[in-house]
Amino acid sequence: MKIPRLLQAVGVIVGIYAGFVLVFDYLLGQVIPSSLLSMYMFFVIAGVFMVYTFTEESARELVAPIKALVEDPSKKRIRNVVFILIPLLVAGFTYQRMSPSFEAPVELRSIHPAPPATVKAYGKRYDLATLKNPFRKYEKAKPEKFRELVREGGDIYIQNCQYCHGDKLDGRGPYAAGLNPTPLNFQDVGTIAQLQESFLFWRIATGGPGLPKEAAPWISSMPVWQDFLTEEEIWKVILFLYDYTGRRPRSWEHE
């Protein structure tokens, strides 16, 4: 028996939906965010619709059952049922959506807000556009000295940062589970790998309180390190972050 096209289309859509949930939530153990899933499904449905309607016959076959339902006198009973059921379903869905829940509202917080043009720290003003890591030059010029600086940076990291950012720099330190926003994972391709060193300097020196408006709400637990570390120590720990993760700071000069 040939499955009606409408049923096929619905089957494909439901199948893909179930596939997403199955793969992400169960097999991979990382839930798929509902906001993303609804966006995915919207375009999956559009795609299915496109495939099923690009020829005349296929489009006609697809809508034939719907047309019959509305127009065919012999289907009066089903029609009445459907015409009652659909508004009820819509009403139920709307009610569900509108009724208040205990879930806190979703926040569109940007994790990497734009840095200000200049930053005040250590009683000085730094121009972030031109600020450079003063130790970076040793990487080529004096490799031994550079290794020494990285090692010192590592000590600073272990003494100060690993509680939150983790001893593997993966954002899973002992305190991490209790914090929201969570300490960032420096191993991820989306954090320090795409930032310049001056950005890191700004974030480390001024911490959560130094975040600009768009990073509201200001609930980040990142401490203000200019109160505890010297300028040099911050530059050294930055060297360490890149060295340990094997990433390069973003820069526009090709090497």
Next chain:
Amino acid sequence: MMIKPPASNGKTRRVRKAGLVVFCLGLLLGVLALSLPGLDSGIAHAAELADTGADTATYQPAPKLTAADYPTIKGVNSRIAVWLAAQLHLWFAAFVLAVPIFVFIIEAIGMGTRDKRYDNMAYEFIKVSITAYSFTAILGGLLTFLLVLFYPHLFQYMSSIFKESMFYYALLFFLESATLYLYYYGWHWLQGGFRKWVHLSLGLLLNAVGTLLMFLANAWVTFMMSPAGVDPAGVFSGDAWAAIHNFLWNPINIHRVIANIAYGGSIVGAYAAFKFLSARKSEQRAHYDWMGYNANFIAISALLPLPFAGYYLTAEIYAYSQQMGITLMGGVFAWLFIIQAVLIGTLFLSANYYLWCGMGRSDGAVRYHKYIKYLAIVIVGAFLVWFTPHTLVLTNEELKALGGPYHKYLGPLGIMPAKNTAVNIMILFTTLSFIFYRRANKVATVSWASAGNAIQIALFTAGILNIFFLGVYHGYFTNTVYKVAASIPQVLTTLTIIVTSTAIDAFMYRGAKQVAPLHWGRVSDRSQYALFLLAVAFTWLMGLMGYIRSGIRQHWHVTNVFRDASPDAFTPGLGYAANVVSVGTILFMAMVIFVFWIADVSSRKTAADAYWKTPPA
């Protein structure tokens, strides 16, 4: 091209004279452009400065304003007024600058093939743009007035720096109008032999002037983003060329030229769809179907390289200022980029859908139907990757379940290498849709047809593997510098495949046998709505991205030089911005429908014989 030598009777001589005049006009334009005081090189200008003495002292630093310096009108939000006027002006300008570009090409094709249909189509395209042209000018005037009215200090500052280019801009507008009217109203007059060449040259001149106009306006806009030729206090050095040739000028120039063509194509596509849907006779349907197909072809051809131009522009913005770059892609505006990605995907989807529907014009296309679902799977799949955001919108429960804002598997899809890979794949498969479409009603008769097919399959397979390899390897196993670098070989791979496979196809199907005739006009109404969707999505997209481009200056009129102290100097929330742009889109669409309608009205006639007195015999 074979053009018969013109018989040299009196008439053609006159035309020749006219041609000479046109040529001289063009030459004059060239000389004018070269001798613009502001446009010559900095060195020459420096020499001039030395002659006239220290001229620089006459320039003032950028004014430091307070909210009181901005005039207000009760009940009018000055920012939204300027915003809408600028946006509407830009939409129309993009359209009227783009149409002559492809009208010129279509006219040339018509001359080459001696197929009158091309000439008629080109004429119809330009006819649509004529009314739009006056809208462009009116809206440009409105924008200027609003700027003078609501932002007098900004306008004064800008005009002190760009005085030359603004002056010549205004003059060039005369030339633009004159050429356009001559081109349009002279269409039927300048036909055949030498006259046609004169007409084509007019088209070229029209395009040259139009492009020059846009480049000048771009200079003002990009100066506000990446000022040059001024010191940190905003004191102008007197070097107008430096201010024009600022950091983002060329990236914007390139991006806008390509985008305008795609946009213009989509708008005339909507026009054809409009006419198709309202046509009653089958010849008319056939004509507008054919016109819509060509418009869509233009739009898509320009759409394919557009993501790369956009990528170049973004990279340059990053290079100009990390702060601007992060505001753009990582900060508040990042959410708009998700909408952008969705809209660009919509463009690709509707363009593909239109092609697939169009295969129904020939009965031969049935052979390819079974492949369409695979195309759809890949294109939709690539599209999902393309719009997966870097920072996911998570409910608290999901946040807890994931243990942080990063998703182990979806996170890596959020960064540029994944998106570049996806967009290259999307472009390649759209090309494949095209190839299928072209083959729909033909069978290759050349002896090497199967070898040719094998080569094409090999080409696509190798290219796709290469794009994947580059994306995965450079995206996830090397550092950021190479991430950026990887996009270039990816693009080159894509371009190579497109060019080579189109070339192979062209040879393979030379003198091919027709399986079934192509019935223009035999296409579903649904496909025409896809053309509408294309135009609307384009308009909306341009509005949103234009807002971002302008918005990343944040509270500056001129970045880091001239502060915006007006009460409106805040960065609006996403909903607010999207609403303004949506209202603009609706206004624009309403005006465009008016333009379509008015183009139609001129050919309508109402017989009212009884109304008029019968003339005395």
